[in-house]
Amino acid sequence: MLKTDLLGDFYNQIKILCHEDALTDIHFHVALSGGLDSMVLLHLFARLRDQVENLQVCAHHINHGLSDNAEYWRDFCQQTCERLNIDFTCTHVNLRKQARTSLEALAREKRYASLINTMSKQSYLVSAHHQDDQLETVLLALKRGSGNTGLQGIRSKQALEIGYLIRPLLNFSRAQLEKYACHYQLKWIEDESNTDQIFDRNFIRHTISPLLKTRWPAIAKTVSRSASICQEQQQLLNEVAELDFSLCVCDPADITVINIDALKALSAARINNVLRYWFKLNNLKYPSVKQLSSLLNDVVLATQNATPKILFEGLTLRRYRECLYLVEDNANLVSDKPVIWRGQSKMSLSGGAINLNFHVSSESNNGIKINEDSLVEIYFRSQFSAKLMCTPIGRNGSRSVKKLLHEYNIPPWQRDSIPFVFVDEELTQAVGLWLCETQPVDDRELFLTIGFD
Template identity: 30%
Template sequence: MPTPLLEALEEHSAALRSATRVYVGFSGGIDSHCLLHALTTFSQNEPLPPVTAIHVNHGLHADADAWEMQCRKIAGELGVDIVIERVGVKSKPSLEAQARAARYQIFQKYLTENALLLLAHHLDDHVETVLFRLIRGAGSTGLSGIPKTRQVGAGSLLRPFLGVHRSEIEAYASELGLQSIHDSSNDDLALDRNFLRHQVLPMIEARWPGYRSGISRTAQIMGSIDDASTDAWYQCPFGCPSLDIDFREAETLHAAVHAKLKVMGLDLPAFDALRELSRQCLTAGRDKTPTLYTDAYALSCWRGRLQILPATIAPCEPEEVVVGRVISRAWGSLSWVAANTGLPEGSRVSLRPIDEGERVRFPGRPSRPIRHGMQEMGIAPYWRASVPTICVNAEVVAVAGLGCTEQGAHIFNENSEGLVPIWTPPKIRIGN
């Protein structure tokens, strides 16, 4: 049965298959050991490129050479090539940062174009990083945590286990009897990161068992703030902030919407609700309208365009008007323009909202539902109740924006010159 580790690799199977070569940063510890083992298991059913483990010996621990030999042994047992690189790191402050920089210099040396480096950071590492940076006063970039992917040299880095719990990795190692290297320095509580891991987080978990998902969600939001651009938004003819849906991934769309709402000063919807809307926007048919409502506004998508709308859109209210007189209401304004086939100026007509199911016939055209005309005009379903229908004795004689109907032309002495109604939506103000 697939384990969470193999499922995580399956999620990135396309990236693995397309790489020219796959490298694994291999310390010999339980995390990288399980990653290397799971990758070789995964490769039995997937046509992967050659896999090579990279072990960097920093020479900082008394057992560093023994660990190097152990890594050779593990790689040999798994049938994986391994390269060993030895680097010198001075014993000064920021020793950990120096060691990390030395490792990445080695990684860059091997990562040619389209090569892929896998590192075994997992969900607990991600959460610890966010909390540690929060304590130190990081901004949105720091609080986005550990990136899942990024460029390294001419190749790419991927952390496939970033959504996997440490306990799931430990269970994998225990079930398979994997003997991994244990670095005793990871138990030293004098080091801040170890104190956070061994003392603070167990107390948090005892009180809030689901804390990992919450902190991980915050990290994703922080990353969205940094990565998303609001440049692609524009005002549609109705005055709504609009965004064309040309994204390939729901996460990218989610980030773009999140960033725009923040710039507008609007309260953000629930994370999961906005993520689900983003998914629906990318998968729904063009004439579907996935919508997310909040108390202050709504997000709705139609025909590949996502819009930020008022929470409520006023429908046209029934009333009597005089043809030629401009009126302004909560649902918008009604004005008039001259046309070859129109209504006599000064005549009295009544307004009501559109009944999308009713059919009308315009001169020279077959009978069809009003909603088809709305679609041709590019009026989304959520605006249509605001568009006034013009009636005389309950007969539809004109539709704002569509013109005079055949029935209207007949009532007013056929094809006579006159006025036709034009609807303009109300001015919209949402947020700042």
């Protein structure tokens, strides 16, 4: 026998998901599509508002413009909110189909972006995902061959860029929501696209799930339990990855570079775990099993002198000596001619990719010697011979620029973007790396300090 009134259990779920915050300090944003699930969610919040004084609730409807009924759905949602005395917002989004991106995924991405756009730090976005949605999500993950990350399914709470997303109906089945809606005589709309089984989720919903439930009536509940176990295990994997990554990262201030020797000291499973964690920290999608295998065999385990690279989502993963680098694929925008410094305090080079600041003083302050008539020019490596010799301060003997860049452990792809400072046609500095031994200018000498802005 299904429980008809879900309010008590719903209230408990809200308190669990918001356990550190007073409910009256939170602004709940209900994602309202007008379908059965979101209408039940809205109705439960309207009733909860009567129990919790000053509870702040609003509803946000996204109009994708994909259906001829889109305007009717918007009006239906607005009128329902007016009857329940709940603030209503509607946002229109334009969907442009992209290569290798499903329309369903694109709509979801645009929907969440629009919903989050109206939130604050104390906002909770609330969606109406339920237990049957969890079953569908896990089955889709199995179909794709997902690992533990995918088998987590839908999480009940997750942090957003602003605020949180919560799903307080995940413990309820669709059958419970239908019974509740019928008991309170709720009305809802049916999106005609939900019956189109060309979409994998709809095929699972209308063909696979009913068959599974006929054989195993509790399948949605047990799969939901498995997803919860995977979520707990993923949390443990993340904690291990965080510890391992702290041992592998070359500089905590630069998460794009990790040490290969430290990585190779781990087991294969922990290497893969760290690589996934590294990609996530750099806002990349998790690498596939095939990509992980290529990273391990072709990059991590490559010979010491090898410089392999793999393209990935606008970045290039490169190896240099004993480090792995995630490098942005920016075109080299070095100008054809050296740039003359004309006394300004700031200078932007390479299309804004490199910004320098300049400070002139009568005291050394680790600056280069100039006088009022000195010609100061900024060069890049391609604009002069790499065989040019100089003597960095504190070093014995001169070296070629090519050899010095190698000694300073500068990866090859970074060398063309290093600004070199010439004073009266003499190399005086590699910005951020070294100052050169230079001859005295005269009694009126000044000191010019140059650094990255």
